[in-house]
Amino acid sequence: QVQLQESGPGLVKPSGTLSLTCAVSGGSISSSNWWSWVRQPPGKGLEWIGEIYHSGSTNYNPSLKSRVTISVDKSKNQFSLKLSSVTAADTAVYYCARSEIVVVIPGAFDIWGQGTMVTVSS
Amino acid sequence: EIVLTQSPGTLSLSPGERATLSCRASQSVSSSYLAWYQQKPGQAPRLLIYGASSRATGIPDRFSGSGSGTDFTLTISRLEPEDFAVYYCQQYGSSPPTFGPGTKVDIK
Numbered sequence: 001q002v003q004l005q006e007s008g009p010g011l012v013k014p015s016g017t018l019s020l021t022c023a024v025s026g027g028s029i030s031s032s033n034w035w036s037w038v039r040q041p042p043g044k045g046l047e048w049i050g051e052i053y054h055s056g057s058t059n060y061n062p063s064l065k066s067r068v069t070i071s072v073d074k075s076k077n078q079f080s081l082k083l084s085s086v087t088a089a090d091t092a093v094y095y096c097a098r099s100e101i102v103v104v105i106p107g108a109f110d111i112w113g114q115g116t117m118v119t120v121s122s
Numbered sequence: 123e124i125v126l127t128q129s130p131g132t133l134s135l136s137p138g139e140r141a142t143l144s145c146r147a148s149q150s151v152s153s154s155y156l157a158w159y160q161q162k163p164g165q166a167p168r169l170l171i172y173g174a175s176s177r178a179t180g181i182p183d184r185f186s187g188s189g190s191g192t193d194f195t196l197t198i199s200r201l202e203p204e205d206f207a208v209y210y211c212q213q214y215g216s217s218p219p220t221f222g223p224g225t226k227v228d229i230k
Contacts, residue, residue, distance in 0.1 A: 045210065045221055045222070045223050045224055046167065046210060046212075046221040047221070048218055048219045048220070048221070059217055059218075061218045062123075062218065063218075095166055095167075099214070102155065102173075102214075105155075105214070105215075106214060106219070107155075107172060107214060108155075108157035108169055108172040108173075108178075108212065108214055109157070109159075109167070109169060109212075110169045110172075110178060110179075112166035112167060112168070113166065114165075114166055115166050
């Protein structure tokens, strides 16, 4: 079955850029799914960051849109997140997740990666 | 964006009891595109319910979802020890998808 695995630096300096990758195994990133990033600050709730389709089409959370870029690499079967100008408020566990298309829109998040903790600190 | 409110914040119950969790949306959720997730400490969320009332693959039938419009409910008919966790609702009918703040179900 499809599995997702996040990877990337666990520590990022303030004002720097957070970069994470999600590797997709057991299935193709070019299937009829949207691929998302979701984050969770320590002890807090879940926040959707954005999503990408294998065609390269993206949607971002308006609250983060100016700082977020999500891209896809079909040759490596993975997608990536870049979040610029980070502050301590961006410290969180970052998850990648899959949603199947429901009629024409992304559905619920049915598969999640295990998550990776990113701390923003000097 | 649609704001989701969950109640209660914490639910203290004993194994075998029935749990009723509420999720209210600030505006109608399109086509009942409402999901419920379970999250245990140190783990990723797990999809329980989608489309307000459909169980995800492998989810026991003691979990059920209901509701439409702005009011949704997750019911756990008889709590098992492994059900004590935090539960989040999420709407995906309009962008951006949003999550509720969660309800913690703990052991009384």
